Amino acid sequence: MMSAPLAAGAWSAGSLSLAIPEIALAVSACLILLCDVYFGAGRRGLTATLTMLALTIGVALTSRYGLSLHRALLFNGLYVADPLSGFLKMAGFIAMATAVYYSQDYLQQRGIRGGEYYVLCLSALLGIFVLISANSLLTVYLGIELLSLSLYALVAFDRDSGIAAEAAVKYFVLGAISSGVLLYGMSMLYGLTGTLDLDQLSLAVRHDPDAALIIGVSFVVASIAFKFGAVPFHMWVPDVYQGAPTSVTLYIATVSNLGSFALIVRLLAHGLAGAPAIWTQMLMAVAVLSMLVGNLGAIAQANIKRMLAYSAIANAGFVLLGFSTGDNAGYQAALNFTIAYVLTTLASFGMILILSRKGFEHEQIADFKGLATRDPLLAAMMLALMFSTAGVPPFIGFWAKLWIIQALLGGAHVWLATFAVLVSVIGAFYYLRVVWYMYFEVAGDRIVPEPRRRLRFILLLNTAAVTVMGLLPNALLSLCQRVLP
């Protein structure tokens, strides 16, 4: 562990210190892998503890070295450090630490003890970080591949599970196609402009759009939509969410979302800032379809993971709507939405994890029946989370949606805003159904959840954050304004 700061110290003469988060992450992933090989046998929880330690150190180092108040370029302009990158990386560390914390018991109960699990999570996070700081088409591609390959392996991690393997294959095949599409689009952009650098690209596309540019951009947008799980590239989402081990679903639904956000910020909002007319229209169409399909699809689900998958599709629609405004107000709103969504979804999946036991996957919505009598505290927390995701005050989800609507109206998209709020009403129904099962139905023969005090405490903190940031939303809103000026 200690080698990370040492390594940084040795190079600190240069401006490398801004890349400390990635360096620390890469070094600690390697070290943890080694530790697991040599000392891991027979010591349960060693890698998990080391991972938590690595993430804590990462947070400390990032807050010391990795935060940049200005835009700074490294590695010949391949890598950018700006306020946004520092903010997203901190969010990534914290989200992953929370996710790891929620997953530990679940993994142990299922005999998934391999240290590789945590190493893959760390390397996925590294991929996200590379995406966050990408300033060149190549860096973007590098980040997205690192992230995706780690995720494919994670989805298949429970190797005895047929449904997980099926999900992993689907994810892999579709993801590989999407990567190919992205590469193809990038090659067209390169051919048209002669540059891979996103700064130069944004200047080079500042002319009347021709057919080739439009085709190139549509390939890029398609691949971004795939990453977000937006319609019509959403097919993998429900299967992967349902098939993957819940802890992996948690990771994909939350931490990985930060990567998708970074991808669209760097590629479209920055790299193609010169030609917004092309992609804002496409994003609008994709967003509207996602919100429709996601919200309508979620109604029909009986499996909560699958329901949350459709909810993720609908929420991706909201984020894309924010970007479809093509202005900073929209990007800020999308950032705020992403953070709010990650925070709430962490707790929602944490709830599924805490309710699962050895030999019992708590994944049917019907499993929530009567939770209000069996465990009032967990039920009250889940109620808050569901209403937050539905966008009802006083929870954080309300402000997230409000800001997107405001950005849309600011861009004079009155009908899109109206559409967005109306589909939210459809969406409210399936979140309410969880509350209905918890509160209005009788428990039957379902058992009282295990106490698990530490996990419960973190979950409580997480839900408290969802509520407090809903009561006092200013801090997050102004932070989003500051990092995306």
Add this chain to the structure above:
Amino acid sequence: MQHIGLLSVVIWLPVLGGLVTLGLGEQRARMARWAALVSALLTLACCVRLYAGFTGGTAEFQFTERLAWIPALSSQYDLGVDGISLPLILLTAFMTVPVIIAGWTVVEKRPAQYYAAFLIMEGLMIGVFSARDALLFYFFWEAMLIPMFVIIGVWGGPRRVYATLKFFLYTFLGSVLMLVALVYMYLKAGDYSIASLQQLPLTLAEQRWIFLAFLLAFAVKVPMWPVHTWLPDAHVEAPTGGSVILAAIMLKMGGYGLLRFSLPITPDASRELDWLIIMLSLIAIIYIAFVALVQQDMKKLIAYSSIAHMGFVTLGAFLVFFIVAATGSPQGAGNGMDGAVVQMISHGLISGALFLCIGVMYDRLHTRDISAYGGVINVMPKFGAFMVLFALANSGLPATSGFIGEFLVILASFKAGFWFALLAASILVTGAAYNLWLVKRVIFGAVANDKVAAMQDLDGREFLVLGVLALAVLAIGIWPAPMLRMMEPSVQHLLQQVLTSKIPGAA
């Protein structure tokens, strides 16, 4: 004012009390009950101080508090009361106490959660009435749906899930469009303060859209015909306390919204579209009263009568333009708005009391079918007296509060035109018909069956609750002057706003 004021206390004290009650849990239900009662009483005491400290004779907001809340959205934690909102706040604090007492021995299923939900809702409802910032208003307005959703869903009747989902989705659908309208205006005005939205110049086309968005939100809450269908379902399935709060206070939010938002923010669209509101109000008054007449379920009957009576609120609020058109001066239009506010308060007390009465009978016989009862007065003379009083008050008997509101509105409608008055006054006949027929079938006559014969008369707790409500109904009916004086300046101010065009360029 920078420190925490009385209004904040009135909002957050019950919420806090609710959380304490929730924390005590079902194992300590006795303590939870007392904690709930104490917080409700403390809130009421604070409201009495609010009333005592209120200076009449001015339309200015009082007890104002202003704190930075969301500078990023130029939204403030901005509270204050005027002559229109104070009576509603008093009503809210006043009605929560009987609701808690009425559930004292009756609610056996998760009592702590039951009381907590009501207390949290009380705080949020007071927040709705005292917010001077549109975003804060919306915040309370939506948040309040959560406890009501749970109340109907957990403690309601057999079809409670259907009813509560219908209630939630209906009202949610209504209010999201209002949010779009508010954000739209915020982007033009630069902040969310209701006062600056009221001064914001808007073209007629904009006003029309905003008016319709508001109308949907408020019409669903009032509820106006034809978006009223959630109300009978919700009432029938809700527990007694839920019905009381629903009828007494939540419906008033719609009326309050029309007075605070629709009329002053979109006066020109209101003038243009007032025929719509008046038509819907008259349909509610006439048609829904007939619907009430044929109900077999007592709660449904009172629910429909609520819709008809709320028709008077919307009618009184929007008569002003017809009065100006007919007489050339706004004189007398104030009566309509006064009547609208008085009717809200009075209907809050009376319908709340009637639902409590039905709750008393339901606790004994576990049915709300009118046909299951008959001759109740023979076995429950004290209860019979109360029930008859409230039923008569509901039909607008002079010397009860029901008379004042209806009379003022009918007075104003005479100014607008004879036919308005005639149609509005039809409720005096139909209202009397369904109320008296209900009383005749349930209270009077021979004892219908053995179950009725075995009913016990009111115990001390029930007597106290109904007695206090009866006193309030009579007090407002006999001496309405203090209340009218309190609201008069605010109503005049509102009238001025309504009659001033906001179209840019127009004089």
